[in-house]
Structures are given as C-alpha cells and as structure tokens.
Amino acid sequence: MTDTTPPAITDSHCHLDFPDFEGKLPDVIARAAEAGVIRMVTICTRLRNEPTVRAIAEAHAPVFYAAGTHPMSAAEEPLATVEELIALAQHPKMVGIGETGLDYHYTSESAEIQKTSLRVHIAAARETGLPLIIHARDADEDMARILTEEHCDGAYSCVMHCFSSSPALARAALDLGFYLSMSGITAFPKSADLRDIFAAAPLDRILVETDAPYLAPPPHRGKRNEPAFTAHTAARAAETFGIDYPTFAAQTQSNFDRLFTKAAQFEAAA
Known part of the structure; x- marks a missing residue:
C-alpha cells in the first residue's frame, strides 16, 4: 500500500489574526x-x-507566533522598547522578533523612525536569541548596511521574510549567516529572476512561507492565501533547486528547526 501522507513542511510566516x-x-x-x-x-x-x-498560538497546537512593529506601521505605533520585546519573548510559543525592517515603497516618509525601530528589534533579537524577521522593500542599501553594522556589534540570527529584493541584498544577508524565505511570489510565472536568486543560495538557508492572506501561489493566485498553500510554493521551489519535493520539504524543516530553535524545543518537550 502506497503512503499518501504529504511531506511535512512549515509555513514560517502568516497572519492568522x-x-x-x-x-x-x-x-x-x-x-x-x-x-x-x-x-x-x-x-x-x-x-x-x-x-x-x-x-x-495558545489555542492551536501547530501555531507559534512572533511579535514586532511592521515598518509600514512604525510611524503610527508607539516605538517598541527592547525591554518590552524581551518581556513578550518569555512566552513559550513566541519564537521570533518582528516582523520589522524597512519599507520605502509605501512609507519612505517614515524612513528614519523605521531605522530606529529596526535597531530596537535587532537589539531584542540579540538579547533573546530569537531570530529577527525582516520585511524589506525598496530599501536594499540601507537594509544591508544596518543589518551588517548591527551584526558587527553582536551576532544575531535572521530570516529575510518573503524575499523579493536584489541579488546584492540576498548575498549580504547570506554572508551574515541569515536565511531567505520563499513566498508565493517565487511560484509566479514571471518570477524567473527571483527564482535564480534562490537557486544560487545554499539550500540549508531556505525557508518557505505564505504571508497569508497575501500572495497566494498558483493555482490559487488572486485568492485569499492560507497556510495549506505553502505546499504549492514548496513544490515549485523544489523544482528551482532541482530536487524532489520530499527532499526539499525535509531540508526546509531542518532549516526551520535550526533557526527557530525555540519552536523545535517546544515540540520536543511536548
């Protein structure tokens, strides 16, 4: 009898609230x-x-969470403090800091407060040992510079969520030991250049995500995205790396466990 159980994967970034x-x-x-x-x-x-x-996260066993101030909200929300983020990180299912970052596409007018907020989140990631979750759009030079400057001041771990930026930012992030996350964008027919960026990256530095409810991959493009659709993105990603889907899924699970160690430890203790 053939085992029809799908390979296990993780949606590393969604918005269930x-x-x-x-x-x-x-x-x-x-x-x-x-x-x-x-x-x-x-x-x-x-x-x-x-x-x-x-x-x-408390109500649903498969769900973990992260917390931060999105860069597009940085000017509207009170500036987070390192102490506040450290306190929130004491919860057993809070496994990441963010999302934070820089967005100059929609909110370039708040660039300075975004940079300040980003550095606060980096400090909290450094203090807690939890991975930083980065949103970057049209801010590649400042993003690479700040991530590198801060890493020189003290190491921290990081994932570039829904990565769709330049090869230069990808290389800067990878050189710091960070991870790149593949969203539904990487499965779009016209995303060949983006797939090439991922194909050039180490396989042990790749995660997958939905960013649900946004960016549904084919065959659901244009509809509300949801965590189940991670499987479509991951199947297309396996093709990008030239490996079969079970192998790719297993590698991304290992990658997630290595980066989101608190989630892996929580499951091991459950």
Missing part, C-alpha cells in the same frame, strides 16, 4: 494539516495586537 480568517481558523488549520503543513508562525505586526496573536 487578520480579518480574512475570523471564525475560520479551525478549518484553515485542518486544511494545512491535510497538505502536510504541520506548523505555522503567525506574525503580530502591531504590538497592541500581541494578546490576540498570542491567544491564537
């Missing part, structure tokens, strides 16, 4: 499990929403 999923989480998480998505990290983008995001 967004209105798109209200009242639907049990079904969303069940569909994820059917697709082999055995874990997901839901991301808090405004610290005032942390209790809601935390409650989702």
